[in-house]
Amino acid sequence: MEIKHGAMAGTLESSDIMVTVLPSSDGIQIDLTSSVEQYYGDSIRETITKTLEELGVSSARVEAVDHGALDCTIQARLTTAVRRAAKEEVAK
Amino acid sequence: MEELEIRGLRPGEEGQMDALLEREGLQRDGWLDYSAGAFDGGELVAAGSCAGNTLRCLAVDSRRRGEGILSRLVRHLIEVQYQRGNYHLFLYTKGAAAPQFEDLGFHEIARDGQRAVFLENRKTGFSDYLQSLQKETPAAPAAPQGAIVMNANPFTLGHQYLAEKAAAACGTLHLFVVSEDLSVFPAADRMELVKAGTAHLSNVVYHRTDSYLISRATFPSYFLKDGDQAALAQAQLDGAVFARIAGALGITLRFLGTEPTSHVTALYNQALAEVLPPAGVECRVLPRRELAEGPISASVVRQALKDGDWALAKRLVPPSTAAYLHSEKGQRVVTQLREMEQVNHH
Missing domain, CATH: 3.40.50.620 (HUPs)
Known part of the structure; x- marks a missing residue:
C-alpha cells in the first residue's frame, strides 16, 4: 500500500497506542515514544515493522506514542492508520 | 461518573474557557484559531486550543487532575491539526508540566531554566x-x-x-x-x-x-x-x-x-x-x-x-x-x- 497523506489512529490512553503514518521518500522510519520503551521498545518496533511488511508498505514515517499497548492493539491501530493514509484524500 | 464529552467550543462558550484559564493561572492567547473543551454535563473541566502549528492554552481544572483528561483533549487537538495538514506540532509549557507532555509524545527542544520548556511532537524534528x-x-x-x-x-x-x-x-x-x-x-x-x-x-x-x-x-x-x-x-x-x-x-x-x-x-x-x-x-x-x-x-x-x-x-x-x-x-x-x-x- 502506498502512503498518500498523513493519518492517525489510536488514543493516548493507558494500554493503547497512538499511531501516525506519514508519507516518506526514505524507506521505513519509526519514531517510538513509549512508557515501557526500556523493556519493550525493540519488540514494539518489531511488531510495527512486521505489520508494515504484511500491509505491503515500503515507504512511511511512523510516529507512535505507546502507553503499554498489547501487540494485537499495536497491529490493529497501525493497520487502521495505514488504511486511512492510503485512501485518496477526501476533498476538503 | 458521567462520560466526558470532548468537542470544539460553540459560540458563547469562550467565557467558560476564559474563566477556567484564569482559575488555573493562564491567560488566553490572542491568536487562537480553534478551541476545544472537555465537558462534564454542562461544566467545562478542561480546555485547549490551536494556533497555526501549535497547541496552546491547555488547562485542566485543578480538581479534575489525574483522570487522564489532558491526554484525551490533546488527542482531539492533534486530530484537528492533522485534518488541517499540520503534522509537526509545537507547544511550550511551564517546566513543571513538561513531563506530562513528554508522556503524550512531545520532545523537548530547549528550556529556559524552569520557567518555560519548548516541545515538539517529532522525536528527531530539532x-x-x-x-x-x-x-x-x-x-x-x-x-x-x-x-x-x-x-x-x-x-x-x-x-x-x-x-x-x-x-x-x-x-x-x-x-x-x-x-x-x-x-x-x-x-x-x-x-x-x-x-x-x-x-x-x-x-x-x-x-x-x-x-x-x-x-x-x-x-x-x-x-x-x-x-x-x-x-x-x-x-x-x-x-x-x-x-x-x-x-x-x-x-x-x-x-x-x-x-x-x-x-x-x-x-x-x-x-x-x-x-x-x-x-x-x-x-x-x-x-x-x-x-x-x-x-x-x-x-x-x-x-x-x-x-x-x-x-x-x-x-x-x-x-x-x-x-x-x-x-x-x-x-x-x-x-x-x-x-x-x-x-x-x-
Missing part, C-alpha cells in the same frame, strides 16, 4: 533541523562564526549595513531568515531579497528558521500576564533555542540591530544579551544606520509604500529590493499594504 543547518554550511567554516536572525520585511539598506558589518567581523556569517509566513512580504520573497542584497559578501551562509526561531511557536504570551513579561519570556526561550543552534554550528557571535522605534526589539535584545553569553555566545549590538530622515527600518519602508511615497521607499532599500518592489510579485504586496489599516507589525 536534530533533523540542526543537521540541515550543518549541511548548508561549508565543510570548514572560518572562525569566528557569527549569526544574524532577520525577518527582512522587506530587506533594507539597514539590513545590508548590519550584514556587511557582521560579515567583516567574522570568518563565516550565518544569516537566518525568519520562515514564519506572518509578515506581509512572503517568506520565500524575503529570503530572495536577503540573498540578492548580500550577494557581494562572500562569507555568508543562508538558513531558514523554520518553526524554531522567532515563530508563532515560541510566543508565550499566555502564561505570563504582563505584556513585557511575555515578550521577555519569548525572547529568553528563543535565546535558549538559538544557544542550541549556535552550539551545533560553532557560532560564537550573535549580531543584533537596534530598533529605536520598537519596544519589543529592545526587550528581545536585552533578553538575548542575558541568555547567550553564559552559553558561550557573545552578543554585539550594532547601531542602526541612519539617514537625515531618521533610522532606516523596514517599518518605515512599509509605511512609505502604503503612503505611495516611492521616493522615500527607494532611498531606504538597495537596488535589488527596489527592483523587486517594481516586479509583479512586489506590486502584489504593495497593493496589500495599501489596503492595510496599519503597517507597524513585524
Whole structure:
C-alpha cells in the first residue's frame, strides 16, 4: 500500500497506542515514544515493522506514542492508520 | 461518573474557557484559531486550543487532575491539526508540566531554566533541523562564526549595513531568515531579497528558521500576564533555542540591530544579551544606520509604500529590493499594504 497523506489512529490512553503514518521518500522510519520503551521498545518496533511488511508498505514515517499497548492493539491501530493514509484524500 | 464529552467550543462558550484559564493561572492567547473543551454535563473541566502549528492554552481544572483528561483533549487537538495538514506540532509549557507532555509524545527542544520548556511532537524534528543547518554550511567554516536572525520585511539598506558589518567581523556569517509566513512580504520573497542584497559578501551562509526561531511557536504570551513579561519570556526561550543552534554550528557571535522605534526589539535584545553569553555566545549590538530622515527600518519602508511615497521607499532599500518592489510579485504586496489599516507589525 502506498502512503498518500498523513493519518492517525489510536488514543493516548493507558494500554493503547497512538499511531501516525506519514508519507516518506526514505524507506521505513519509526519514531517510538513509549512508557515501557526500556523493556519493550525493540519488540514494539518489531511488531510495527512486521505489520508494515504484511500491509505491503515500503515507504512511511511512523510516529507512535505507546502507553503499554498489547501487540494485537499495536497491529490493529497501525493497520487502521495505514488504511486511512492510503485512501485518496477526501476533498476538503 | 458521567462520560466526558470532548468537542470544539460553540459560540458563547469562550467565557467558560476564559474563566477556567484564569482559575488555573493562564491567560488566553490572542491568536487562537480553534478551541476545544472537555465537558462534564454542562461544566467545562478542561480546555485547549490551536494556533497555526501549535497547541496552546491547555488547562485542566485543578480538581479534575489525574483522570487522564489532558491526554484525551490533546488527542482531539492533534486530530484537528492533522485534518488541517499540520503534522509537526509545537507547544511550550511551564517546566513543571513538561513531563506530562513528554508522556503524550512531545520532545523537548530547549528550556529556559524552569520557567518555560519548548516541545515538539517529532522525536528527531530539532536534530533533523540542526543537521540541515550543518549541511548548508561549508565543510570548514572560518572562525569566528557569527549569526544574524532577520525577518527582512522587506530587506533594507539597514539590513545590508548590519550584514556587511557582521560579515567583516567574522570568518563565516550565518544569516537566518525568519520562515514564519506572518509578515506581509512572503517568506520565500524575503529570503530572495536577503540573498540578492548580500550577494557581494562572500562569507555568508543562508538558513531558514523554520518553526524554531522567532515563530508563532515560541510566543508565550499566555502564561505570563504582563505584556513585557511575555515578550521577555519569548525572547529568553528563543535565546535558549538559538544557544542550541549556535552550539551545533560553532557560532560564537550573535549580531543584533537596534530598533529605536520598537519596544519589543529592545526587550528581545536585552533578553538575548542575558541568555547567550553564559552559553558561550557573545552578543554585539550594532547601531542602526541612519539617514537625515531618521533610522532606516523596514517599518518605515512599509509605511512609505502604503503612503505611495516611492521616493522615500527607494532611498531606504538597495537596488535589488527596489527592483523587486517594481516586479509583479512586489506590486502584489504593495497593493496589500495599501489596503492595510496599519503597517507597524513585524
